[in-house]
Amino acid sequence: MPVSVRDEKFKIIRLPAVKEKTGWKRSSIYRMVELGRFPKPISLGARAVGWVEDEVDQWIASRIAASRGGAQ
Numbered sequence: 717m718p719v720s721v722r723d724e725k726f727k728i729i730r731l732p733a734v735k736e737k738t739g740w741k742r743s744s745i746y747r748m749v750e751l752g753r754f755p756k757p758i759s760l761g762a763r764a765v766g767w768v769e770d771e772v773d774q775w776i777a778s779r780i781a782a783s784r785g786g787a788q
Contacts, residue, residue, distance in 0.1 A: 726768055726769070726770070727768075727769040727770075728758070729766055729767050729769045730764075730765075730766050730767075734767050734772060737772055737773075737776065738772075755767055755771040755772055
């Protein structure tokens, strides 16, 4: 049975937290999003976005695995 979004607990993080987790600047984050190489942000309002923390953490884990010779 598929799990609906309603059944999940998500934490949304804003840009400063994403920058801290990745070590990247704002422009690098958005460039990687545009290239499809980093999770897309979600809209939080007219002028606010955030990222699902689990998606960012999974992306970081995949980069660690790739750098250690594991599967991406």
